[in-house]
Amino acid sequence: MTVLLGVDLGGSSTKVVLQHGSTVRDQRVLPGRLSADGLPGLAAALRDAAGGDEIAGVGVTVPGILDETTGVVRRSVNLPWLDGRDVAAEVSALVGAPAVAMHDGRAAALAEAVLGAGRGTRDVYVLTLGTGVAGAHVVDGSARPGAHGAAGEIGHVSLDPEGLPCGCGQRGCLETVVGAPSLLRRWQQRTGRTGGAVSAISDAADAGDPDARAVLDEAGAALATALLGLVAVLDPGLVVLGGGVGESGVLRARVEAGLRARATFHVVPPVVPAGLGRWAGARGAALAAGRVAVAG
Incomplete structure (x- = not known):
């Protein structure tokens, strides 16, 4: 079975949604503020969430300005260690699946517009x-x-x-x-x-x-x-x-x-x-993951 993962990077915690198709199978919060050396740990947590299922795609929200053409974070006020990093490429390499990064506000908005209050x-x-x-x-x-x-x-x-x-x-x-x-x-x-x-x-x-x-x-x-x-x-x-x-x-x-x-x-x-409450960002990231999985 293949699954999609939506990851919402926040100032105090990281939220993860696991989906099979459009069905949410799991939602979990990884406590603590992710730091500059925390991406390998995040990747391990994502593999754990997937269990033995194949990860078809990962979407990651970025709390800041992101160049969506190159995937490089231009500026993150609340998580400054993201500045200058291609988070999607790093996560993709660590997880072994296509990944896409998305502005956190746009991820939440996408989910609310497609699945939530704006449907x-x-x-x-x-x-x-x-x-x-x-x-x-x-x-x-x-x-x-x-x-x-x-x-x-x-x-x-x-x-x-x-x-x-x-x-x-x-x-x-x-x-x-x-x-x-x-x-x-x-x-x-x-x-x-x-x-x-x-x-x-x-x-x-x-x-x-x-x-x-x-x-x-x-x-x-x-x-x-x-x-x-x-x-x-x-x-x-x-x-x-x-x-x-x-x-x-x-x-x-x-x-x-x-x-x-x-x-x-x-x-x-x-x-x-x-x-959609506090899960909107992760749900939007999962939507983006589905799109990059199809494109990949």
Whole structure:
């Protein structure tokens, strides 16, 4: 039996999906942040996941800018050891099967558009809100990479040139306002409380806490600004909010209200939660693996 593997490289863990055809046979999380010398260990984990089955293809997500023509990672803010590496070629050599690398936001978007919340809609924009912020435009089942493989970095659109420094080198990027670490940092600055999760801010806001509401209102307004520009440029038929922050619903109502209040000529699309949860990136990588397996 042949299987496909989808690998989602993340800032704190690696998710792996194993598929036979379109059927998901296994999903597992490899804990810990993958380091520069971790690819052989990852390959061993993939072979273990496959058992005795033949691996027909592997898809790997990259959290950063990827030249999809050469397969070389141009810049990964959250996993900088990926910079300059052809991850697909390395994984292919280690596993002994065709492999393809894909921007993590585009992988998640592809899965959501084809299999998840966007299924049945031909023009979908998927925004992933988690530790980082990424997005992708999927039209007719194809996630658009851009001319240089850099499309989708909506988290690094600067909304305030005098704002907080971002890991990409700019200031005031969307990610510095709506990324999960940024939400928690702003919450801590206002209240002095440390630790916790974004859900704690949401719970406090629901209970009437003015500091929590201010943090979420600011984030919702920033995201609405970014999406209004996106609607003006791309005119998507549907916007899907994924990732831990997007799916929690803490910002969705605020974003929808902001879009409706500020739209003029814009046709505001429905804004819906993602349907595949934290496995969207790995599922998208598995879709890409199926395509490279057929091509190979």
